[in-house]
Amino acid sequence: MIWTRRALLAAAAAAPLAAKARGYAQTMAAAELSDITADAVPIGAEERARRLTRAQALMKAHGIGAVLIEPGASLTYFTGVRWGRSERLTAAILPVEGEPCIVTPFFEEPSVRESLGVPAEVRVWQEHEDPLAIAAGFLRDRGVSGRSIGIEETVRHFAVEGLARALPSAQLVSANPVVRGCRMIKSPAEIALMQKAADVTLAAYRWTHPRVEVGMTPADIAALMTQATQKLGGRVEFNLILLGEAAAYPHGTGKPQRVVAGDVVLMDCGCTVEGYQSDISRSFVVGRPTRDIARVWNQVRKGQDIAFAAARPGAPAGSVDDAVRRYYATLGYGPDYKLPGLSHRTGHGIGMEGHEPINLVRGEATLLAPGMCFSNEPGIYLPGKFGVRMEDCFHMAEAGPRWFSEPPRSIEQPIG
Numbered sequence: 504m505i506w507t508r509r510a511l512l513a514a515a516a517a518a519p520l521a522a523k524a525r526g527y528a529q530t531m532a533a534a535e536l537s538d539i540t541a542d543a544v545p546i547g548a549e550e551r552a553r554r555l556t557r558a559q560a561l562m563k564a565h566g567i568g569a570v571l572i573e574p575g576a577s578l579t580y581f582t583g584v585r586w587g588r589s590e591r592l593t594a595a596i597l598p599v600e601g602e603p604c605i606v607t608p609f610f611e612e613p614s615v616r617e618s619l620g621v622p623a624e625v626r627v628w629q630e631h632e633d634p635l636a637i638a639a640g641f642l643r644d645r646g647v648s649g650r651s652i653g654i655e656e657t658v659r660h661f662a663v664e665g666l667a668r669a670l671p672s673a674q675l676v677s678a679n680p681v682v683r684g685c686r687m688i689k690s691p692a693e694i695a696l697m698q699k700a701a702d703v704t705l706a707a708y709r710w711t712h713p714r715v716e717v718g719m720t721p722a723d724i725a726a727l728m729t730q731a732t733q734k735l736g737g738r739v740e741f742n743l744i745l746l747g748e749a750a751a752y753p754h755g756t757g758k759p760q761r762v763v764a765g766d767v768v769l770m771d772c773g774c775t776v777e778g779y780q781s782d783i784s785r786s787f788v789v790g791r792p793t794r795d796i797a798r799v800w801n802q803v804r805k806g807q808d809i810a811f812a813a814a815r816p817g818a819p820a821g822s823v824d825d826a827v828r829r830y831y832a833t834l835g836y837g838p839d840y841k842l843p844g845l846s847h848r849t850g851h852g853i854g855m856e857g858h859e860p861i862n863l864v865r866g867e868a869t870l871l872a873p874g875m876c877f878s879n880e881p882g883i884y885l886p887g888k889f890g891v892r893m894e895d896c897f898h899m900a901e902a903g904p905r906w907f908s909e910p911p912r913s914i915e916q917p918i919g
Contacts, residue, residue: 533730536710540736543699545777546583550692551621554581554685555597561681562599568650569642570597570678571666573658576855577682579778583620592634592662595623596641597681599650604641606634635665642670653678683860688874693779693854694898697876700737700781701896701907704774707731708785708918711770717789719762721746728772737774737781740857745769750786750890753847753882764790767889773857780857782878783908784894787917796891799883800914802834803891806881807910810849810863811897814871814879814904821867824849827881828865836883843885850878853896875899876907895919 558581562570572578572595574586582595582603593607593615602622607615609627616625626641628634642648651674654663667675689697710731715724721744728742745752746760750769762768771784786803788796806827813826827849831837836844850863853876861869863877875898882892893911897904911919 533734536731536734538736540699540776543696543777546692548620557685558597558681559599561684565680566651567653568599568647570653570681571658572655575657577655580686580855583618584615585618596638598645598647606638635669639669648673651676653681655682689854689876696777696779698907700774700776700779703732703735703737704772704781704783705908706735712918715768715789717762717764721760732774737776740773740775740780743771751884751886751888762789765793767796769892778855780853782853782857782896784880784892785917786891786893792914797914799891803883803893807879807893810879810881811904816871816899818871820861820863820869820871821865823863824865845881846884849881853878871899873899873901
């Protein structure tokens with residue numbers, strides 16, 4: 504067909520209208536979805552009380568007198584307080600005995616108390632005062648100022664330095680044995696919320712997948728996934744969409760992308776339900792996959808099964824990664840992290856944050872235990888061609904791993 508200038512102009516004018524019409528139709532279709540999170544049970548006061556008891560037992564075991572925590576997932580985990588970080592310090596201090604303390608600016612106290620979910624003392628500081636001096640005062644009053652003070656691993660340098668200046672006799676140490684010791688082992692209530700988040704994301708995939716069309720951009724597909732996730736009751740955390748060659752780079756490229764028939768569509772999406780996250784990836788094609796894509800897809804699916812089988816209670820976390828790499832080496836990939844092959848760890852911890860300690864990565868000696876939660880995503884990437892990643896999360900039970908989302912059976916049924 505020979506395109507005339509008039510035909511080209513007409514097609515260009517019609518494209519936005521077609522896109523607008525398609526968007527309207529998709530929005531109308533999303534109305535068929537409904538919230539599936541109404542029965543989700545938020546973390547309550549009893550659960551947080553058990554967390555504090557566990558943290559204090561770990562402090563005693565490790566000779567730590569108190570733990571300092573800044574805003575973020577750990578602050579919410581222990582106190583319920585949801586707060587952002589700024590140059591004005593808000594922090595929690597968990598003492599080895601007794602109630603925690605929240606240190607916050609005077610004018611922020613009412614707002615901080617809104618989400619405070621545990622009995623706690625609140626000490627405020629005025630704009631001309633040093634908040635770390637206020638924290639040091641609490642530690643002195645509790646009689647632990649001369650003991651080791653645990654610092655949560657994300658606390659900023661200025662806070663660490665300020666506390667050291669205010670308490671020169673204290674030894675500042677890592678709080679990982681306490682904070683990780685609590686957060687790495689999920690309770691049944693936490694696992695239930697993670698299951699609900701996974702249910703939302705998988706349902707959103709099932710709605711979105713048949714609506715992906717040739718010519719769509721990553722933004723088009725992400726908009727569909729966002730619509731579905733929100734209608735299903737989830738809070739969208741991320742929608743990473745990689746098309747064609749971009750799928751060969753685990754976190755994508757800035758180059759323009761559109762869906763091409765027969766090329767890989769890699770989607771990596773997650774949401775939050777009551778503060779707990781999902782993380783699920785799917786790879787598929789619009790149209791018929793090439794023989795090479797189908798072959799790599801099947802290899803990655805088997806890689807997931809090998810990782811799952813290796814995740815046994817009592818096994819070092821790193822052994823899961825080792826098992827996958829041994830299999831991939833038999834296929835000619837690698838060795839190790841070399842491409843084509845698996846250029847990243849096999850999985851990461853997950854919970855309130857999308858990435859939490861510990862990882863399924865070479866050399867990680869931590870033993871797998873019931874309550875630990877991980878992603879399972881041993882992708883294969885062929886630079887200049889395409890990549891395939893399937894990702895499903897699991898939690899460790901007494902008898903072994905349990906899926907939050909079941910991996911897909913085949914490239915013909917790529918969602919699961």
